[in-house]
Amino acid sequence: MREVLSLHGNRALLTRANPLAKFTAVFAITLVLALSIDWVSASTALLADFALFPLAGLTLRLLWQRAWPLIIAAALGGWSTAILSADSGRTLLDVGIWSISEGSLELGLGFMLRGLAIALPAILLMSCTDPTDLADALAQKAKLPHRFVLGTLAAMRLVGLMAEEWQTIGMARRARGVGSHGSPVQRLRATLGQSFGLLVQAVRRASRLAVTMEARGFGGSARTWARESTYSLLDVWVLLGGLLIAAAAVLAAVAGGAWNFVF
Amino acid sequence: MPGPETVRPETVRPAAVSAHGWGWRHAGRSTAAVHGLDLEIRPGERVLLLGPSGAGKSTLLHALAGVLGEEDDDADETGSLLIDGAVPRDSRGRAGLMQQDPETQVVLSRLGDDVAFGAENLAVPRERIWSRVHEALDDVGLAGFPLDHPTSALSGGQKQRLALAGILAMRPGLLLLDEPTANLDPAGVLEVRDAVERCLDKTGATLVVVEHRVSVWKDLVDRIVVLQPGNSSEPAVLLDGPPDAVLEQARDMLAAAGVWVPGYVPATRERTGTPNSELLLTAQDLAVSRERPRRRGFKTILPVPAQEGLSAEVIAGRALTITGPNGAGKSTFALTLAGLLAPVSGKVSAGVGLADGAGNDPYTWKAQQLISRIGTVFQEPEHQFVTGRVLDELMFGPRHLGHGEERVDELLERLRLTHLVDANPYTLSGGEKRRLSVATVLAAHPQVLVLDEPTFGQDANTWAELASFLSELLDAGTAVVSVTHDQEFSAVLGGTEMRLESRAYAEADAA
Numbered sequence: 001m002r003e004v005l006s007l008h009g010n011r012a013l014l015t016r017a018n019p020l021a022k023f024t025a026v027f028a029i030t031l032v033l034a035l036s037i038d039w040v041s042a043s044t045a046l047l048a049d050f051a052l053f054p055l056a057g058l059t060l061r062l063l064w065q066r067a068w069p070l071i072i073a074a075a076l077g078g079w080s081t082a083i084l085s086a087d088s089g090r091t092l093l094d095v096g097i098w099s100i101s102e103g104s105l106e107l108g109l110g111f112m113l114r115g116l117a118i119a120l121p122a123i124l125l126m127s128c129t130d131p132t133d134l135a136d137a138l139a140q141k142a143k144l145p146h147r148f149v150l151g152t153l154a155a156m157r158l159v160g161l162m163a164e165e166w167q168t169i170g171m172a173r174r175a176r177g178v179g180s181h182g183s184p185v186q187r188l189r190a191t192l193g194q195s196f197g198l199l200v201q202a203v204r205r206a207s208r209l210a211v212t213m214e215a216r217g218f219g220g221s222a223r224t225w226a227r228e229s230t231y232s233l234l235d236v237w238v239l240l241g242g243l244l245i246a247a248a249a250v251l252a253a254v255a256g257g258a259w260n261f262v263f
Numbered sequence: 264m265p266g267p268e269t270v271r272p273e274t275v276r277p278a279a280v281s282a283h284g285w286g287w288r289h290a291g292r293s294t295a296a297v298h299g300l301d302l303e304i305r306p307g308e309r310v311l312l313l314g315p316s317g318a319g320k321s322t323l324l325h326a327l328a329g330v331l332g333e334e335d336d337d338a339d340e341t342g343s344l345l346i347d348g349a350v351p352r353d354s355r356g357r358a359g360l361m362q363q364d365p366e367t368q369v370v371l372s373r374l375g376d377d378v379a380f381g382a383e384n385l386a387v388p389r390e391r392i393w394s395r396v397h398e399a400l401d402d403v404g405l406a407g408f409p410l411d412h413p414t415s416a417l418s419g420g421q422k423q424r425l426a427l428a429g430i431l432a433m434r435p436g437l438l439l440l441d442e443p444t445a446n447l448d449p450a451g452v453l454e455v456r457d458a459v460e461r462c463l464d465k466t467g468a469t470l471v472v473v474e475h476r477v478s479v480w481k482d483l484v485d486r487i488v489v490l491q492p493g494n495s496s497e498p499a500v501l502l503d504g505p506p507d508a509v510l511e512q513a514r515d516m517l518a519a520a521g522v523w524v525p526g527y528v529p530a531t532r533e534r535t536g537t538p539n540s541e542l543l544l545t546a547q548d549l550a551v552s553r554e555r556p557r558r559r560g561f562k563t564i565l566p567v568p569a570q571e572g573l574s575a576e577v578i579a580g581r582a583l584t585i586t587g588p589n590g591a592g593k594s595t596f597a598l599t600l601a602g603l604l605a606p607v608s609g610k611v612s613a614g615v616g617l618a619d620g621a622g623n624d625p626y627t628w629k630a631q632q633l634i635s636r637i638g639t640v641f642q643e644p645e646h647q648f649v650t651g652r653v654l655d656e657l658m659f660g661p662r663h664l665g666h667g668e669e670r671v672d673e674l675l676e677r678l679r680l681t682h683l684v685d686a687n688p689y690t691l692s693g694g695e696k697r698r699l700s701v702a703t704v705l706a707a708h709p710q711v712l713v714l715d716e717p718t719f720g721q722d723a724n725t726w727a728e729l730a731s732f733l734s735e736l737l738d739a740g741t742a743v744v745s746v747t748h749d750q751e752f753s754a755v756l757g758g759t760e761m762r763l764e765s766r767a768y769a770e771a772d773a774a
Contacts, residue, residue: 065559132376154370160415161366167553171603172646175639177663177707179630193649200645200689208367215328215360216370216429217384226379226392 012057012128014238019125019134020141021235025242026121032246033118038260039106041253042113048245049120056128063123070119078112110260131156133229140229147219154209162202169197275466277306278357278436280327284342286499287322291337296322300342300499302488306436309463309470311480311506314490315520316692316722319499320473323490324439327351327471328360346437356385358437359430363445363720365419368426374400374417375410377425381433392432399428402465403458418589420451424458431462438463440472444479445720448589448748452479459483475722477517478525481506489513521694521722529727531755534734543617543711543742544577544600544625544637549609551592551599568607569595570763577711580737582758583744591763593746594642594715600744601639601713602626617710634660638709642716644700645689653691653699654684660707667708674702677732694725701729705736712736714745718752730755 014022029045053059064071081104088103100108131153139149178190213219253259282302288295297319304310312320325331329351332338346354359381362368371377378396387395400406403424417425423443430438440459444452460483463470472480477487487509489502502509510517510524517524551573554566569592577583577600585593598604600611602625612623613636621632628636641647650656657674661667675681678698683691688699697717704712712733718726730752733743737756747753753760 068559130373132371132373157369157372157415164553168641168643169646171598172639172641172643173649174603174630174633175601175641176647176649176703177630177634177660178649197646197648204645205364205367208362208364209370211325211328211330211360212362212368212426213370213380214330215358216381217355217433218380220355220384220386222386224383224386224389224392226376226383226389226396228389 010057010128012055013234014052014056014124014128015130016232016234017128017238018137018141018229018231018235019129020137020229021231021238022125022129023134023137025238025245026125028242028246029121029249030118032249033114035262036250036253036260037107037110037114037262038253038258039110039113040256040258041249042110042117044252045117045245045249046113046120048248049117049124052124052241056124058124058127062127066127067119067123070123071116074112074115074119077115078108080108081111082108133227136225136227136229140225141231146223150218151213154213155206158202158205158209161205162198165201166194166198169194169201173197275434275468276436277467277469278346279306279348280304280344280346280437280469280471281348282342282344285326285344286339286341287319287326287331288339289322295319295339297326297490297499298341299497300344300490302500302503304469304471304486307467307469308486309484310472311477311484311487312471312473312490313477313487313517313522314501315492315522316694317492318490319492320490321441324360324441324471324473327437328358328439329354330360356381356433357435358439359433359435360439361423361426361430361441361443363442365422365426365446368429369414369417369422370429372414373410374405374408374412374414374425377414378428378432381429385433395432395434396428399431402431402462403428404454418451419447420454420589423447423451423455427455427458427462431466434466435468437469437471440470440474442474442720443472444474444476450588452476456480456483475521475720476523477510478523481510481525489517518723521724523723527723528751529723531727532731532734534755534757535738539579539740540581541579541616542576542614543579544611544613546573546575546596546600546611547609549573549596549599549611550607551595551604552607553595553598553604555605565607568592571608573609573763575600575761577742577744579710579742580740581742582733582737582753582756583742584753584756584758584760585744585746585763586748586753586760587763588765591765593763596763597713597715597744597746598639600625601637601711602628602633603639631663634704634707634709635664636709637711637713638704638707639713640701640704640715640717642719644696647700647703648688651687652684653680653686653688656688656699656703657706660703664707667706670708671706674706678702678728693720694722697721697725698728701732709741711742711744714743714747716746716748718747718749726752 033042033045082100083098085104085107087099087101089101091099091101092105093100135149135153138144139146173194178193282300285300286295286298314320326344327346344351346357351358369377370380375396378399379392382392382395405424405428414425444455447455456479474480484506487506488500489509490499491501502513514524518527550568550571552566552568556566557564573596575583585597587593599606605626611625613625617636621628625633625637648656649659657671658668661671680699680702683695691699717729734755737743743756
């Protein structure tokens with residue numbers, strides 16, 4: 001958890017872009033893809049995303065390591081859509097209740113590609129953006145209240161800690177004879193007990209952290225920023241790139257007659 | 264990111280503290296945490312604050328740090344407490360506070376950002392912030408790390424030094440340390456102490472430190488103030504004067520209150536002998552890790568061991584002490600021995616006598632089979648509380664096992680918990696929580712007792728009780744495995760010492 005949130009010495013070009021610009025670009029692409037289920041717009045956007053991998057310091061290997069559950073889920077979603085949706089066109093496969101036709105295959109493929117194409121830009125964004133830089137941009141550029149932004153950022157660090165704490169409490173309770181065996185009711189009770197233990201620890205930690213932050217002067221009205229969040233020419237390119245990918249996806253789908261508006 | 268070094272050096276103005284009849288009662292409490300405190304601390308003075316638990320030492324530090332009572336509307340404040348003539352809450356940045364738990368002293372995930380945090384909040388201009396960050400990191404001996412070093416990869420001592428750097432970057436005139444070394448290993452304690460001393464010598468700031476272990480701070484402070492619990496008839500300050508004079512005058516009284524007076528090791532029971540020597544547990548060529556094997560797609564990836572090649576024998580009536588610096592995997596090893604973690608490789612096997620028909624791998628035992636064979640006491644007692652009442656807490660094991668309830672009274676008596684049977688475990692004091700957590704595990708009558716840092720942060724009284732009690736258990740044939748930094752404690756228990764070397768943390772000067 002903790003290592004997922006840092007950049008691991010990633011020094012790729014897009015790590016230097018302003019997080020807010022990257023966020024806007026990703027938003028544009030995702031918005032367009034959410035509007036249509038078709039394989040043309042999704043695969044256009046996917047191809048463009050793949051081309052951006054080196055710029056974000058992402059490799060296929062890293063992608064698989066970080067997002068394999070998502071990838072498998074998209075594939076399963078596509079497969080079940082292909083099987084279950086209404087048949088149209090030539091039948092390609094017919095095994096009892098399972099049948100795949102040209103029409104349902106196209107829909108299933110579109111579904112899978114769309115899932116991937118929506119997830120991928122977000123993964124790209126996360127792999128080249130440090131949460132601290134994102135917080136800086138949200139507070140300084142998007143003018144969100146700094147108490148809220150920095151409070152969230154500090155709390156996020158505790159989330160990783162809580163994952164470790166959950167494991168420790170689980171062991172500590174096993175050492176008291178509370179097992180994860182038994183009937184579903186017993187197991188539910190054990191999990192509830194463990195959650196309560198975690199809650200107590202989370203509240204203790206959070207209040208100590210709040211004291212630490214307050215003792216360091218947090219919460220005043222005036223504040224300076226050690227790291228200035230700035231826009232550069234790169235951000236213009238990032239925005240243009242995002243819009244371009246979104247536009248290309250729509251145009252390709254409309255031109256190919258595949259545009260399939262969801263609403 | 265570092266700004267140009269053109270700024271003039273900024274000097275620190277040491278702060279004065281003045282309390283007149285000051286008192287504080289937390290909301291919802293019937294008695295005051297501090298009552299009638301009269302205290303004058305001159306700028307640049309270094310004060311060690313002592314006293315039994317409940318004397319309001321932490322409350323005073325929190326009040327001086329200006330973090331007391333912001334949301335506590337029903338709290339009751341009497342008299343006055345001022346820093347340089349101003350109310351602490353209005354003197355943002357004049358005082359810097361360091362607390363005990365290293366994990367909550369870190370705010371941000373990159374080293375440099377964390378140090379800059381306080382200065383940012385005080386609206387210091389950007390170019391000055393970075394020169395302050397560099398200077399502060401240099402002062403605490405962390406300048407060898409890059410500014411984007413992840414703070415999660417620091418050891419406990421390094422985290423506390425980082426917290427100190429964050430405080431120094433605010434240029435406070437008053438440094439407040441609330442048991443800053445209680446959670447650290449001996450090397451970490453010295454690291455932090457030396458860093459504090461260097462910074463005080465350089466800035467001349469005023470210091471108020473709360474700590475049980477007097478010897479750590481005695482030579483650094485020039486005054487000791489002993490507080491006593493809030494009470495309407497007597498003043499809050501019991502004694503006040505130069506360290507040697509106060510320690511001579513009040514040595515016995517302080518020792519009786521559980522303070523670790525220098526050169527004082529509380530009396531403990533002597534071990535009398537080892538009745539039997541049955542082999543209970545064996546570890547063979549163990550590699551240990553807290554992480555479980557992870558799935559990445561179709562592959563299973565084994566975790567990187569915290570420590571490997573470990574072999575040990577746990578024998579009835581003998582103590583095994585596991586020592587070594589923080590991050591050496593001591594606790595991980597102990598938890599693996601205790602059947603709570605699966606080994607990465609190698610194996611833990613129980614002897615026939617201990618297994619008693621449950622199979623020889625403790626990790627595969629059911630929770631109830633485990634507790635009557637191997638009992639584990641965790642470092643944080645609260646992690647092991649499963650009920651809302653002290654008596655239920657003790658009865659929990661025996662009730663599940665269906666036997667052993669008769670031992671509970673004896674344990675209550677022996678560990679002085681009888682007057683607390685109806686209390687909520689979470690509301691007990693630190694020493695009481697520790698005694699309760701040991702008692703609850705022993706109520707299931709295990710043959711092997713594993714303890715993770717049982718003496719961390721404990722006062723001398725709890726320490727002595729615990730050490731004596733364990734020596735009794737050993738003589739009665741229980742095997743005791745303890746992870747500890749405490750040499751006096753392992754000396755009382757005797758037995759074998761196993762030292763693990765550190766593999767986890769990078770050193771700043773190596774970078």
